[in-house]
């Protein structure tokens with residue numbers, strides 16, 4: 188069960204999440220949780236897995252790893268026992284399951300930006316009750332902050348993934364054909380990177396936020412260790428470009444699913460499903476509750492009474 192935060196979440200914070208699609212919860216995590224996540228991130232950074240990938244963008248490098256909690260006890264404890272799951276539950280008003288997690292790890296120097304995207308574009312789940320929890324053991328100034336497009340979770344659209352293989356690109360035709368035939372990655376999660384993803388070109392392209400920054404209501408925060416950012420699975424988010432990092436920016440981002448979350452087999456290939464899900468042969472529309480062993484319940488209403 189999720190531990191209690193250092194303070195209760197307020198009604199205004201819950202309202203802000205639903206209105207804006209994101210909220211920064213100041214100082215809700217006690218120092219031991221920050222230390223645990225820092226230890227887990229460093230451990231995963233040093234010990235690569237087949238779900239580790241590295242991208243060099245704008246002269247900077249970002250290491251992106253998936254499903255850290257499968258290989259780090261510290262991260263697994265943080266994902267399922269820290270106050271995070273309960274805070275997500277308080278926002279959604281219902282029980283919460285852990286879905287998957289990622290790290291976005293950068294050392295000082297030019298910052299590889301994260302292109303604006305919605306998490307909903309990348310995962311095989313219906314995003315109504317999908318919440319991302321983002322934490323860092325580092326001070327992250329507003330300039331290097333996660334940036335979100337306020338209210339975009341209510342636009343009622345899922346955009347084409349902004350990073351991935353173009354199915355019309357002939358160089359990728361064979362891989363695309365294999366992936367389509369199998370309905371999955373050609374290597375089932377091996378050597379995963381976002382560039383493995385097949386774009387579903389029937390979806391509208393993601394707006395070019397870098398080019399039209401002034402046209403969007405962009406929100407970001409000065410982040411301090413102990414804070415928690417929660418944002419909706421359909422919210423557009425990314426980072427600014429041309430940022431110089433003065434210190435580490437080590438981020439841990441976990442996805443949690445509320446009670447209305449169902450499996451949704453998307454057309455383009457996505458971030459691979461957790462391997463243990465395959466045995467269930469999931470069908471679109473099935474509740475995540477049907478796969479309880481794969482997506483553990485981390486908090487239920489009443490747990491903190």
Ligand SMILES: O=C(O)CCC(=O)C(=O)O
Nearest residue numbers: 291301319321426438440
């Ligand atoms: O921290 C980052 O650079 C990106 C995080 C992100 O895209 C996410 O948490 O979904």
